Structures are given as structure tokens and as C-alpha cells.
Amino acid sequence: MCLLPKQVAIWRRKCKLHPIYSITLTRLKEFIRRPEAVFWVYFFPILMVLVLGIAFRNQTQEVFPVDVIEGPHAAQMKQHLVQSAQINATIIDRESSRKRLRTGKTTLAISARDPADQRSIDYLLDPQRPGALQVRNLVDDRLQTAFGRTDAFTATQTEFDEPGGTFVDFLVPGLLGIGLMGGGMWGVGFAIVDMRIRKLLKRYMATPMRRSDFLISMLISRLVFMVPQVLLLIAFSYFLFDYRVYGSLLAVTVLVFVGAMEFAAIGLVVGSRAQTLETASGLMNLVMLPMWTLCGAFFSYERFPEFFHPVIRLLPLTPIIDSLRGVMMEGESLLQQWPEMLVMVAWTVIPFTVAMVIFRWRD
Amino acid sequence: MPATVSSDPIARTGSPAIKCEGLIKTYPGKPPVEAVRGISFEVQQGECYGVLGPNGAGKTTTIEILEGLLDATSGSAEVLGMRWGSNDASIQHRIGVSLQETRLSDRLTVGEIVSLFRSFYAKGITPEEALRRTSLTEKKNAWFKTLSGGQKQRLAVATALVGDPDLIFLDEPTTGLDPGSRRELWDIVKSFGAAGKTVLLTTHYMEEAEQLCDRVAIFDAGKIICEGPPRELIRALGSEHVVEFSTDRPIEQSVIDQLNKIPSVDQVSSTQADCRMSIGQPHIVLPELIRQLTDQNYGLTELATRSASLEDVFVAKTGRHLAEEV
Numbered sequence: 001m002c003l004l005p006k007q008v009a010i011w012r013r014k015c016k017l018h019p020i021y022s023i024t025l026t027r028l029k030e031f032i033r034r035p036e037a038v039f040w041v042y043f044f045p046i047l048m049v050l051v052l053g054i055a056f057r058n059q060t061q062e063v064f065p066v067d068v069i070e071g072p073h074a075a076q077m078k079q080h081l082v083q084s085a086q087i088n089a090t091i092i093d094r095e096s097s098r099k100r101l102r103t104g105k106t107t108l109a110i111s112a113r114d115p116a117d118q119r120s121i122d123y124l125l126d127p128q129r130p131g132a133l134q135v136r137n138l139v140d141d142r143l144q145t146a147f148g149r150t151d152a153f154t155a156t157q158t159e160f161d162e163p164g165g166t167f168v169d170f171l172v173p174g175l176l177g178i179g180l181m182g183g184g185m186w187g188v189g190f191a192i193v194d195m196r197i198r199k200l201l202k203r204y205m206a207t208p209m210r211r212s213d214f215l216i217s218m219l220i221s222r223l224v225f226m227v228p229q230v231l232l233l234i235a236f237s238y239f240l241f242d243y244r245v246y247g248s249l250l251a252v253t254v255l256v257f258v259g260a261m262e263f264a265a266i267g268l269v270v271g272s273r274a275q276t277l278e279t280a281s282g283l284m285n286l287v288m289l290p291m292w293t294l295c296g297a298f299f300s301y302e303r304f305p306e307f308f309h310p311v312i313r314l315l316p317l318t319p320i321i322d323s324l325r326g327v328m329m330e331g332e333s334l335l336q337q338w339p340e341m342l343v344m345v346a347w348t349v350i351p352f353t354v355a356m357v358i359f360r361w362r363d
Numbered sequence: 364m365p366a367t368v369s370s371d372p373i374a375r376t377g378s379p380a381i382k383c384e385g386l387i388k389t390y391p392g393k394p395p396v397e398a399v400r401g402i403s404f405e406v407q408q409g410e411c412y413g414v415l416g417p418n419g420a421g422k423t424t425t426i427e428i429l430e431g432l433l434d435a436t437s438g439s440a441e442v443l444g445m446r447w448g449s450n451d452a453s454i455q456h457r458i459g460v461s462l463q464e465t466r467l468s469d470r471l472t473v474g475e476i477v478s479l480f481r482s483f484y485a486k487g488i489t490p491e492e493a494l495r496r497t498s499l500t501e502k503k504n505a506w507f508k509t510l511s512g513g514q515k516q517r518l519a520v521a522t523a524l525v526g527d528p529d530l531i532f533l534d535e536p537t538t539g540l541d542p543g544s545r546r547e548l549w550d551i552v553k554s555f556g557a558a559g560k561t562v563l564l565t566t567h568y569m570e571e572a573e574q575l576c577d578r579v580a581i582f583d584a585g586k587i588i589c590e591g592p593p594r595e596l597i598r599a600l601g602s603e604h605v606v607e608f609s610t611d612r613p614i615e616q617s618v619i620d621q622l623n624k625i626p627s628v629d630q631v632s633s634t635q636a637d638c639r640m641s642i643g644q645p646h647i648v649l650p651e652l653i654r655q656l657t658d659q660n661y662g663l664t665e666l667a668t669r670s671a672s673l674e675d676v677f678v679a680k681t682g683r684h685l686a687e688e689v
């Protein structure tokens with residue numbers, strides 16, 4: 001764009017602004033003049049990475065609290081346990097310990113069933129609780145050795161510390177997916193309902209503006225908003241947590257584009273008929289809330305029963321997150337993401353077609 | 364552009380700018396609302412046509428059918444010699460619209476909004492010119508949300524005229540404005556007329572219709588109850604003046620009957636202590652009125668004479684006041 005201002009002026013006078021250009025430009029201006037929207041779209045995801053990244057950072061060495069129930073052998077057992085740097089043993093009465101177990105302050109309580117036999121050890125734990133079994137094994141190892149078990153061999157341990165496997169690596173693609181979904185819902189669906197309520201859509205329909213120009217502009221402005229969204233999130237994660245993208249950036253770009261189109265199409269359906277803000281936000285929540293939890297943005301959907309996995313994989317948010325993780329975390333190629341891409345394309349074409357049929361342009 | 368001119372139906376035939384026949388619009392629902400119940404009228408090119416009527420009369424429904432924003436249940440509408448449904452864009456390029464209620468974007472400037480609308484039209488005036496014509500040049504860089512009610516209305520009109528239309532629809536352009544802003548808008552509308560444009564406007568204010576419109580149609584309950592140039596409609600009442608007075612106690616029916624017998628009085632109606640007479644010649648009626656009231660020992664608390672207005676036409680036809688809420 002190295003046209004001289006004078007030439008630009010002549011060009012503008014001759015072939016007035018194209019509607020696509022002018023609608024897109026006004027959408028962008030409206031957006032950046034709304035600081036709260038900019039915050040939610042651009043800085044909220046960064047805040048999420050920051051908070052969750054710190055909360056779930058890989059700890060160098062965890063120390064587990066273990067309760068030793070009062071009794072004749074308690075002191076001795078504690079003695080055995082404190083030799084391990086990973087165990088923090090406390091002697092405590094049975095009642096208090098139960099309470100601590102219930103509230104998650106400890107994950108394991110040990111006692112002797114028979115006061116006369118110090119080897120009659122009982123582990124009290126809730127195996128469902130994360131980490132409980134790990135602590136049990138740790139304690140068991142410690143006590144078995146203390147009571148005379150000899151190891152068959154002594155293994156060495158080498159620490160693996162290449163970046164890639166941290167929670168942040170898992171989280172960034174999830175947040176990108178969530179951002180694309182929110183962008184489509186708010187930036188297309190809600191924006192259209194808002195225009196309809198303000199009778200602005202109707203006003204446009206009284207001009208020769210082409211409906212396709214309007215839709216294309218909504219899409220382009222979506223794509224433009226998205227670029228800083230993606231770049232900021234990746235850049236901040238890089239600076240804060242030494243985050244790396246393993247796969248090709250081109251593949252990431254293609255996936256993000258496909259995901260943005262997908263959610264723009266879904267946003268279009270959501271906004272195609274609603275005439276009140278209540279209906280619009282109801283519909284948006286109906287779409288977004290289940291996917292926030294189900295689609296593996298913050299924790300893997302592998303935790304849900306196997307039976308549900310195929311269904312979860314067909315939801316619109318799952319394929320974008322899964323394929324982004326495939327590329328960004330595991331360095332897979334774009335081609336390997338074809339099943340996910342197929343689902344996303346279906347979620348683009350079908351909602352778009354439906355929206356075009358049911359769309360309320362004039363009222 | 365000769366090609367455009369030769370395909371221009373108006374240029375060829377001189378047909379009316381708007382022609383509608385037997386328009387009916389029933390909104391579905393329980394029960395269905397018969398908003399427009401058989402409306403027919405024609406607007407000639409260069410005419411300023413006013414649609415006047417109380418709330419819910421069907422003004423917006425009719426104008427939106429003509430703007431191509433609503434489909435009529437039945438009836439036909441022709442705009443600039445064309446019908447909606449086949450080549451809508453060619454009509455839209457030549458009309459300008461201001462809806463009854465549109466909230467433009469709060470955080471766009473006046474100039475940006477007009478440029479946006481300009482970009483939709485193949486031909487038109489520059490955004491600067493549109494702002495000049497609506498006296499908004501100084502507000503060019505102000506956000507929409509900072510504008511006053513009158514400025515917002517003028518901006519709505521600016522977006523309607525930026526495509527340099529032959530026909531302009533204005534739905535209640537002055538409702539809710541103070542008298543000053545209203546007058547500013549009147550000047551804008553008058554300048555359309557001076558430029559030979561056709562205007563269709565709706566309004567609640569009979570004064571506005573009398574000021575601006577070459578012809579008016581008075582709507583009531585989805586029908587046109589009378590149509591014509593404002594002065595003729597008033598003249599057709601027979602009585603060109605109205606006397607309104609109030610007394611210190613309610614007027615008895617016998618007195619009203621007496622007043623009715625005064626020569627040149629056409630109609631007397633009263634509510635409690637307020638009375639209204641439609642008359643021909645004030646100089647005959649007034650002395651007689653005062654004499655009779657004095658004879659009957661009524662004290663006059665208020666007395667006013669004025670020329671009959673469209674309001675009186677409406678009252679004569681429906682027995683109700685036009686602006687009930689005022």
C-alpha cells in the first residue's frame with residue numbers, strides 16, 4: 001500500500017468504498033472503541049493462562065501430608081516415614097484424622113489394627129481422590145523397607161525436563177478453542193441479534209446493501225479480531241511459561257481459520273432468529289456451557305466414561321482443541337488432523353445452510 | 364448516463380412515485396391484528412405526502428410495505444413504477460428511508476455512519492454534503508451516543524438522503540423533538556421538495572402535516588378516513604374557525620342548544636366546563652356568544668378563537684382527538 005495520498009483520494013472518489021470494506025472497518029472500529037470487549041477477548045485468556053499455569057505448574061518435588069493415628073507404635077512409624085523427604089507425617093487422634101480425610105487436608109491415614117503387633121498396618125484412604133494411591137504406595141514402600149524388605153535392584157532416575165508436557169502446553173490449545181467459540185458466539189451471533197433489536201438490520205435491508213456483503217464482512221471482521229487473540233495468547237505463554245509450539249505454524253494457522261469459520265457459522269445460526277437479548281444469551285449459554293466442560297478445554301475428556309467419547313468428539317469444540325493439541329503439543333502434521341477437520345467443516349456447512357434458510361433479516 | 368434514463372419507467376411514462384391499491388396487512392397471532400385494512404393512494408412525483416393518524420393507525424405498517432420491508436397480506440404496491448419482489452435493489456438504489464426507531468451504532472462517529480451508508484449506494488452525494496444539508500457538519504467527529512435527540516433524527520435523515528434518492532420515506536421524523544429541532548427538520552424536508560424529490564412522511568402532528576405536505580391522508584384503525592390537500596380538507600369542514608371557551612360552572616344542555624342556533628355555527632360540543640364550537644364567521648358568533656353567556660350568568664374563564672386545523676378534521680370524522688395522550 002504505497003499509494004500516494006492524492007492517488008488514494010482520486011481512487012476513493014472514483015470507485016467509492018466497497019460495502020465489504022466499509023462494513024468491516026466500522027465493525028473493527030466499534031470493537032476497539034469498547035475497552036471492556038477488548039479486555040474479555042484479548043486479556044481474559046491471558047489471565048487464565050497465568051492463573052491456571054501457576055496453579056498447576058509442575059512442582060519440583062511434592063510433599064504429601066500423612067496422618068499417623070495415635071497408638072503404641074505411632075511414634076515409631078512416624079520415625080520410619082519422616083526419613084522420606086516426600087512424606088510429612090503427623091501423629092493425630094482418629095477423630096481429627098477422619099475429619100482431615102473428609103476435607104482433603106490429608107489423603108492417607110495409617111494405624112495398627114492390633115495394638116500388640118506393629119506390623120498389622122491399615123491404610124485408610126479414598127482411592128478416588130487424586131494422588132491417594134500414589135501416597136499409599138510411597139508409604140507402603142517406605143514401611144516395607146523399614147521392616148526388612150530388601151530391594152531386588154537399585155534403579156537410577158534421570159529427570160526429563162524438556163518443555164512440552166506441562167499443563168500450560170495442554171491449556172493453550174484449549175483456551176484457543178474456547179476463544180474461537182466465544183468469538184463466534186459474541187462476535188457474530190450476539191452482534192447480529194443486537195443489530196436486529198436496534199432495528200439496524202432492518203435499516204440496512206432498506207438500502208441496496210447485499211446480504212452476502214454483510215455476511216462476508218461479519219466473517220472478515222471475525223477473522224481480523226482473531227489474529228491478535230491467537231498471537232497474544234501464544235506470545236504471553238511463551239514469555240511467562242517458556243511455551244513452545246511443536247508443530248508447524250502454518251498448520252496452526254489453517255486450523256485456527258477453520259475453527260473460526262466453524263464458530264462463525266454456529267454463531268450465525270444462534271443469531272439468526274432471536275429477537276431479544278434474553279433469547280440470544282439463553283441460546284449462547286446452551287451452546288457454550290456444555291462445551292466448556294465436556295470438550296476437554298481444561299481437563300481431558302478421557303476422564304468421562306468411554307461410552308461418551310464418540311459423542312464428545314462430534315461436538316464442535318472438541319475437534320478444534322484436539323487437532324490444535326495434536327499439532328501444537330505433539331507436532332503432528334495437518335493431514336493427520338483430517339477427521340477433526342471433517343467434523344469442523346460439517347459444523348460450518350450445515351449451520352450456515354440452516355442459518356440462511358431461517359434467518360430473520362427484516363424483523 | 365443515458366442507458367439508465369431510457370430504462371427509467373418514470374422518465375418514460377410519468378407514472379406516480381407511489382401507487383398502492385387495496386393494501387391489507389394482518390399480523391398473525393392470537394387474535395390476529397388487522398393493522399392495515401384496505402389502503403389505496405397515489406403519490407405524484409415531487410409531491411410531499413403526509414400520512415397522519417393516531418397511535419396504532421397502521422402508518423408504520425403501510426410505509427414499511429412501501430419500503431419493501433414488510434410483505435402485504437394482499438393488495439399491490441408500486442414504487443417508482445416498480446414492484447417489490449423482482450429487482451429490489453434497483454428500487455432500493457433510488458429510495459431513502461428513515462425508520463421510526465433505529466438505534467445506530469453508539470461508538471461510530473456521525474461522519475463514519477454516513478460514509479457507511481454512502482458505500483451501499485451506486486450513486487449519491489458525498490457524506491460531507493449529506494451532513495451539510497442536515498446541519499451536522501460540526502458534529503462530524505462526534506460519537507452517535509453523544510448526539511441530542513434532534514441531532515440523531517437529523518443523522519437518520521442524512522443516511523436516508525446520502526444515496527441521493529428520488530423518493531424519501533420518513534416515519535415520524537419529529538416525534539419527541541422540541542419545537543426548535545422540529546422546525547429544523549421541517550426545513551430539511553422542505554428542501555427535498557424544492558429539489559423536486561418525492562417525500563412520504565408519517566406524523567402525529569397535524570401542524571406539521573399542514574406545514575409540509577401537499578396532500579395528506581388521515582389514517583384511523585387501518586383505513587384512510589379522508590385524503591387531500593390540508594387546506595381543502597379543512598375547508599370541506601364548512602367551518603374554518605374554532606371557538607373554544609371555558610366557564611366557571613358546567614354548561615347546561617339548554618344553553619348548548621341555544622348556541623347551536625346562532626347563525627354561522629356548525630357544531631357545538633362540550634365536556635363539563637369546556638366547550639368547542641366549529642363556526643364560519645367569528646365576528647357574527649362571538650358577540651352573540653358572550654351576550655348569551657352573560658344573560659345566563661356564566662363567567663367566562665377562557666376564550667380563544669383559531670383557524671380550523673387537521674385536528675378538527677379528525678375530530679369531525681371520528682369524534683375523537685388525534686393526539687389523545689397530549
Ligand SMILES: Nc1ncnc2c1ncn2[C@@H]1O[C@H](COP(=O)(O)OP(=O)(O)OP(=O)(O)O)[C@@H](O)[C@H]1O
Nearest residue numbers: 390396398416417418419420421422423424425463
Ligand atoms: N410485528 C407486529 N406484530 C403484531 N402486531 C403488530 C406488529 N407491528 C404492529 N402491530 C400492530 O399493528 C397495528 C398498527 O401498527 P403500526 O405500527 O403500523 O401503527 P402506527 O400508525 O405506526 O402507530 P404509531 O403512531 O404508534 O407509530 C398496531 O395495533 C400494532 O400493535
Ligand SMILES: [Mg+2]
Nearest residue numbers: 422423424463
Ligand atoms: Mg409508527
